[in-house]
Amino acid sequence: MDILLQNGGPILVTGGTGQLATSLVNLGGSRIHRTGRPDFDFDHPETLASTLERVKPVAVVNAAAWTAVDLAESESEAAARANTSGPAELARLCAERNIPLIHVSTDYVFSGEKGQPYTESDPVSPQTVYGSTKAEGEKLALAANPKTLIFRTSWVYSAHGKNFVRTMINAGAKNPALKVVGDQKGNPTSSDDLAGAILATLAVIEKDGWKDEFAGIYHVCGTGDTTWHGLAVATLQEAAHYGQKNPEVTAIRTEDWPTPAKRPADSRMDNSKLEQVFGIKMPHWEKSIKQIVKKIFAQ
Numbered sequence: 239m240d241i242l243l244q245n246g247g248p249i250l251v252t253g254g255t256g257q258l259a260t261s262l263v264n265l266g267g268s269r270i271h272r273t274g275r276p277d278f279d280f281d282h283p284e285t286l287a288s289t290l291e292r293v294k295p296v297a298v299v300n301a302a303a304w305t306a307v308d309l310a311e312s313e314s315e316a317a318a319r320a321n322t323s324g325p326a327e328l329a330r331l332c333a334e335r336n337i338p339l340i341h342v343s344t345d346y347v348f349s350g351e352k353g354q355p356y357t358e359s360d361p362v363s364p365q366t367v368y369g370s371t372k373a374e375g376e377k378l379a380l381a382a383n384p385k386t387l388i389f390r391t392s393w394v395y396s397a398h399g400k401n402f403v404r405t406m407i408n409a410g411a412k413n414p415a416l417k418v419v420g421d422q423k424g425n426p427t428s429s430d431d432l433a434g435a436i437l438a439t440l441a442v443i444e445k446d447g448w449k450d451e452f453a454g455i456y457h458v459c460g461t462g463d464t465t466w467h468g469l470a471v472a473t474l475q476e477a478a479h480y481g482q483k484n485p486e487v488t489a490i491r492t493e494d495w496p497t498p499a500k501r502p503a504d505s506r507m508d509n510s511k512l513e514q515v516f517g518i519k520m521p522h523w524e525k526s527i528k529q530i531v532k533k534i535f536a537q
C-alpha cells in the first residue's frame with residue numbers, strides 16, 4: 239500500500255540514482271518524480287528553476303548532495319555548490335511556489351564531543367568541509383523557505399549505491415582479516431527507513447495541512463547505536479548466513495585509520511522530536527541491517 243495519498247500532485251525527489259533517492263522511488267509510488275544530473279544540477283543553478291517549472295511539484299525532497307567526505311577537503315567549492323548554495327537556491331524556489339522542502343542533512347554537522355545523543359537544539363560545530371557545507375546549507379535552506387524541514391540523518395546504508403555496509407561485504411569477500419575503527423559511535427540508518435520516514439512525514443503534512451510548527455530541524459536516524467566496528471561485525475555476521483566466509487574484524491583506533499577528514503567520535507542523535515511532532519518511530523538498525531544484507535545477496 240502506498241504511504242502517500244494517491245490523488246495528490248507530483249513530489250520532486252532530487253539525487254538521481256543516489257541511495258536515498260532510489261529508496262524514495264522504490265517506496266513512494268507513482269507520485270514520486272525523480273530528477274538528477276544533468277537535468278537537475280547544482281553546478282548549473284538554472285536547471286533548478288527549469289525542473290520545478292516542468293514538474294510543478296507539490297513538495298520537494300532534496301536527496302542530492304556531495305557525500306564524498308574526504309574528497310570534500312580538497313574540493314571544497316564543488317562541495318559547497320552541492321551542499322550550500324544549491325540547496326539555498328532550491329529552498330528559495332520552493333518558497334516562491336509556497337511548497338514544502340525536506341532537505342536532508344547529516345550528523346557530521348556536530349563535533350562529536352557531547353558524550354550524549356545530540357538534540358535539534360544543540361549547536362552545530364562541524365569539523366570537516368563536508369560537515370561545514372551541510373551546516374551552512376541547513377541554515378540557508380531554513381532562512382529561504384518558511385516551509386523547510388531539515389532531516390538530519392547518519393551512517394546511511396542500502397542495498398544499492400556506495401556505502402559502508404556494501405564496502406564491508408565486498409572487502410570481507412576478498413580479505414581474511416579487516417581492521418575497522420571501534421572508537422567512533424553513531425546511529426546506522428537504512429535508506430529505506432529514512433525514505434519511509436520522509437514519506438510518512440509528507441503524508442501527515444498532506445493530511446493535516448501545513449502548520450508553521452512543522453518547519454525546522456529533525457533528527458532521523460536508525461534507533462540504537464554502535465561503532466563502525468560494530469556495524470562491520472553485524473554486517474558480516476549477517477552475510478555469513480548467505481554463504482560468505484566470515485573474516486576476522488579487528489577494532490582499531492581512529493588514529494590507526496588516518497583520513498583527510500576528521501570524523502566525529504560520537505555523533506549519536508536523538509529522534510524524539512520526530513516522534514513527538516509526526517508520530518514516526520525509526521526502526522532499530524539491527525533489524526534493518528538484516529533486511530538490507532538480505533537484499534544485497536538477493537541481487
Ligand SMILES: NC(=O)C1=CN([C@@H]2O[C@H](COP(=O)(O)OP(=O)(O)OC[C@H]3O[C@@H](n4cnc5c(N)ncnc54)[C@H](OP(=O)(O)O)[C@@H]3O)[C@@H](O)[C@H]2O)C=CC1
Binds near residue numbers: 280391399
Ligand atoms: N550517505 C550517508 O552515509 C549519509 C548521507 N546523508 C545525507 O543524506 C542525503 C542523501 O545521501 P545519499 O543518498 O547517501 O547520497 P548519494 O551519494 O548516494 O547520492 C547523492 C546524489 O547527489 C547527486 N549529486 C551530487 N552532486 C550533485 C550536484 N552538484 N548537483 C546535483 N546532484 C548532485 C549525485 O548525483 P550523481 O549520481 O550524478 O553523482 C548522487 O546521485 C544527502 O543529503 C547526504 O548528505 C546524511 C548522513 C549520512
Ligand SMILES: Cc1cn([C@H]2C[C@H](O)[C@@H](COP(=O)(O)OP(=O)(O)O[C@H]3O[C@@H](C)C(=O)[C@@H](O)[C@H]3O)O2)c(=O)[nH]c1=O
Binds near residue numbers: 391394497
Ligand atoms: C572502509 C573502512 C573505513 N574505516 C573507517 C573510516 C571512517 O572512520 C569510518 C567510516 O568510513 P567511511 O569513510 O566509509 O564513512 P563516511 O564517509 O565517513 O560516512 C559518512 O558519510 C557521510 C556522507 C555522512 O553524512 C555520515 O553520516 C557518514 O555516513 O570507518 C575503517 O576503519 N576500516 C575500513 O575498512
